Amino acid sequence: xxxxxxxxxxxxxxxxxxxxxxxxxxDLIHDVAAIESANVDxxxxxxxxxxxxxxxxxxxxRGSFNELQVDLGRLADGLASPLAASARVDAPSAGVDARLQxxxxxxxxxxxxxxxxxxxxxxxxxxxxxIDNLALHVKGDVTGLPRExxxxxxxxxxxxxxxxxxxxxxxxxxxxxLKWSEFRLSGISAxxxxxxxxxxxxxxxxxxxxxxxxxxxxxxxxxxxxxxxFKRADSQLRVQGSSPLALVLEGAPRIELAAxxxxxxxxxxxxxxxxxxxxxGKLDINLQQQSAQGTWSGQLAGSDVKADVAVADYAGRxxxxxxxxxxxxxxxxxxxxxxLARWQDDATPLDVALLHDANLxxxxxxxxxxxxxLQVGAASIxxxxxxxxxxxxxxxxxxxxxxxxxxxxSMRARQRRASAPxxx
Numbered sequence: 001x002x003x004x005x006x007x008x009x010x011x012x013x014x015x016x017x018x019x020x021x022x023x024x025x026x027d028l029i030h031d032v033a034a035i036e037s038a039n040v041d042x043x044x045x046x047x048x049x050x051x052x053x054x055x056x057x058x059x060x061x062r063g064s065f066n067e068l069q070v071d072l073g074r075l076a077d078g079l080a081s082p083l084a085a086s087a088r089v090d091a092p093s094a095g096v097d098a099r100l101q102x103x104x105x106x107x108x109x110x111x112x113x114x115x116x117x118x119x120x121x122x123x124x125x126x127x128x129x130x131i132d133n134l135a136l137h138v139k140g141d142v143t144g145l146p147r148e149x150x151x152x153x154x155x156x157x158x159x160x161x162x163x164x165x166x167x168x169x170x171x172x173x174x175x176x177x178l179k180w181s182e183f184r185l186s187g188i189s190a191x192x193x194x195x196x197x198x199x200x201x202x203x204x205x206x207x208x209x210x211x212x213x214x215x216x217x218x219x220x221x222x223x224x225x226x227x228x229x230f231k232r233a234d235s236q237l238r239v240q241g242s243s244p245l246a247l248v249l250e251g252a253p254r255i256e257l258a259a260x261x262x263x264x265x266x267x268x269x270x271x272x273x274x275x276x277x278x279x280x281g282k283l284d285i286n287l288q289q290q291s292a293q294g295t296w297s298g299q300l301a302g303s304d305v306k307a308d309v310a311v312a313d314y315a316g317r318x319x320x321x322x323x324x325x326x327x328x329x330x331x332x333x334x335x336x337x338x339x340l341a342r343w344q345d346d347a348t349p350l351d352v353a354l355l356h357d358a359n360l361x362x363x364x365x366x367x368x369x370x371x372x373x374l375q376v377g378a379a380s381i382x383x384x385x386x387x388x389x390x391x392x393x394x395x396x397x398x399x400x401x402x403x404x405x406x407x408x409x410s411m412r413a414r415q416r417r418a419s420a421p422x423x424x
Contacts, residue, residue, distance in 0.1 A: 002041045002042075003041070003042045003043065005042075005043050005044040005046070006042065006044070007045075007046045007047075007048070008046070008047045008048070008050070009047075009049055009050075010048075010049050010050065011047065011051070011052075012050070013053070014052075014053045014054070014055065015052065015055070016054070016056075016057070017055070017056045017057060017058055018058070019057050019058055021058060036110070037077055037108055037110040040075065040076065040077065041074075041075075041076045041077075042072075042074065042075040042076070043074050044071075044072065044074065045070070045071075045072040045075065046071055046072075047068065047069065047070040049067070049068075049069075050065075050069075051064060051065065051067075051068060052064065052065040052068060053065075060093070061091070061093045061094060062091070062092070063089070063090060063092075063093070063094065063096070064089075064090050065087040065088070065089060065100075066087065066090060067086070067088045068085075068086075069084075069085060069086045069087070071084045071085070072106065075106070077108065077110045078107070078109055078110075079107065080105045080106070080116075080118070081105065081106050082103075082104075082105055082106075083102070083103065083105065083106045083117070084102070084103050085101070085102045085103075086100065086101045087099075087100050088100070089124075089126075095127065095128065095129070096126075096127065096128045097126050097127045097128075098125055098126025098127055098128050098134070099124070099125050099126055100122070100123070100124050101122065101123045101124075102120070102121075102122040102123075103119075103120075103121045104117050104118060104119050104120045104121065104122075105117070105118045105119050113145060113146060113147040113148075114143060114145055115143070115146070116141070116142070116144075117141070117142045118141045118142075119141065120138060120140050120142065122137070122138040122139075123135070123136065123137050123138070131162050132162070133162050133163055133164075134160060134161075134162045135160065135162065136158070136160045137158070137159045137160070138156075138158050139155070139156070140153050140155050140156035140157060141153065141154045141155060148181070149181065149182060150179065150180065151179070151180040151181075152177070152179045153177075153178040153179075154177055154178075156173075156174070156175045156176075156178060157172065157173070157174050158172070158173040158174075159171065159172045159173075160172075166198055167196060167197065168195075168197045168198075169194075169196055170194065170195045170197075171193070171194040172192070172193045172194075173190065174191045175187050175190045175191075183215065184213060184214065185213070185214035186211075186212065186213040186214070187211070188211050189208070189209065189211065190208075190209045190212065191206070191207065191208045191209075192205070192206070192207040192208075193207075200232065200233065201230070201233075202230075202232075203228070203229070204229045205226065205227070205229075207224060207225070208224065208225045208226075209222060209223070216250065217248070217250040218246070218247060218249060218250060219245065219246065219247035219248075220246050220248075222244070222245050223242065223244050223245055224242065224243060224245040224257075225241070226239075226240070226241050226242070227239070227240045228240075234268070234269050235267060235268040235269070236266070236267045237264065237265070237266050238264065238265045238266075239262055240263050240264075241261060241262030241263075242262075243257040243258065243259055243282075243283075244257070244258050244259055245257060246258070252286060252287075252288050252289070253286075253287035254284060254286050254287060254288075255283075255284070255285040255287065256282075256285075257282060257283040257284075258282050259280070259282065260279075260281055260282055260283050260294075260296075261279075261280050262278075262279055262280075263276070263277065263278050263279075264277045264279070265277075269336065269338070269339060270339040271334060271335065271336060271339075272333065272334060272335060272336045272337070275300075275334065277299060277301070277305070278298045278299045279296040279297065279298035279299075279300075279305075279307075280296065280297060280298055281294060281295045281297060282294065289312075290312070290314050290315045290316070291313070291314065292310065292311050292314060293308075293309070293310040293311075294308070294310070295308050295309075296309075300326060301329070301330075301334060303326055303327045303328045303329065304326070304327040305324065305325065305326045305327070306324070306325045307322065307323065307324040307325070308321075308322070308323045308324075309321070309322050309323075317359060318359065319359045319360075319361075320358070320359065320360045320361070320362075322360065322361070322362040322363070322364075323362075323363050324362070324363070324364045324365070325364075325365045325366075325367075326364070326365070326366045326367065327367045327368070328366065328368040328369070328370075329366050329368070329369050329370070331369070331370060331371040331372075332370055332371060332373070333370075358385050358387075359385065359386055359387070360383065360384070361383070361385075362382070362383040362384075362385075363380070363381075363383075364380065364381050364382075364383075365380045366380070368400075369397065374399065375400050376397035376398060376399050376400060377398045377400045378396070379395075379397035380394075380396050380397070381394075381395050381396075382394060
């Protein structure tokens with residue numbers, strides 16, 4: 001078959017998948033598959049003002065491609081042809097209402113049984129993945145081997161950006177080589193770089209996963225390396241970590257970091273020098289219940305520390321629980337002189353607006369505590385923060401060294417003005 005050109009305008013088609021898994025175009029697909037691809041030679045194909053609707057009775061989903069446009073150059077066996085397509089995707093049940101555009105080069109090789117879509121440059125703008133104002137961009141090369149039922153992607157880069165108020169979210173996923181085969185996904189490596197930028201704060205996250213394989217609805221026997229940076233005003237927190245990684249979707253979906261090793265550095269105007277920590281432990285994240293629990297031990301400011309941290313409803317208003325034990329803590333050496341001077345000034349407001357609308361239950365124990373010239377042992381404190389109310393009860397300690405000063409201003413009980421939360 002040799003066709004000079006084909007133009008189709010105003011096509012209306014409906015694709016239906018029935019409850020038994022069959023479709024209303026099975027016979028057409030069979031006929032098309034019977035055509036010898038080596039005998040196909042089409043100079044050009046143009047599809048304009050088309051509409052394709054689908055109705056999936058198996059999973060009860062409906063949707064449509066509206067304003068469908070397709071421009072395809074010469075289509076012949078072993079010849080790469082330029083491809084350009086665009087459509088409006090409307091799938092209410094999947095939460096998609098977006099504009100789709102795609103460019104690339106299409107090639108099929110009858111002898112090798114190979115179909116390639118190379119130099120992909122695709123974009124999606126609109127609502128998708130539960131996000132409004134999403135801009136998604138895809139680049140890479142895809143190769144399909146229908147006889148072997150495999151699909152591979154090379155040099156794949158997926159980037160997304162969207163805004164919510166004054167906050168800008170950016171994410172980039174890069175994978176040099178991916179392969180799908182019989183419900184298995186494998187790759188030599190993958191990296192994720194994400195950022196959340198607001199005028200007064202920013203967060204960046206970089207994650208790298210080496211060779212991996214996804215099978216039986218789970219990702220196992222691999223590891224991950226990550227670096228997190230949080231900046232706000234004159235303060236900055238940097239965290240680096242690595243751990244074996246398991247991601248399981250069967251049953252209760254969860255992420256497991258069984259042997260997490262991490263280091264952290266915190267800089268803040270209130271600190272005389274950067275505060276550092278070296279911790280080892282584990283972290284379990286329950287994706288279905290939106291909860292997480294971690295246990296760590298190591299060094300904080302040169303002292304032994306143990307901590308159990310849990311959070312519930314992390315996607316909504318997270319409820320945090322922290323239980324920490326520290327061998328010793330020297331606040332006189334840790335805090336800056338300028339910050340202590342401000343703290344001792346009764347006229348200085350205490351701004352803890354960062355804690356507004358937070359929910360926290362914390363128990364902390366310190367073996368040896370030094371603060372404002374006083375040294376105490378077996379210090380413990382219980383904090384309960386609920387929205388804008390902070391309750392501190394009880395505070396217990398055993399004095400071990402009396403200060404040479406008869407009275408310490410920084411330890412006096414006094415009323416202080418605070419923007420939030422209110423202290424009970």
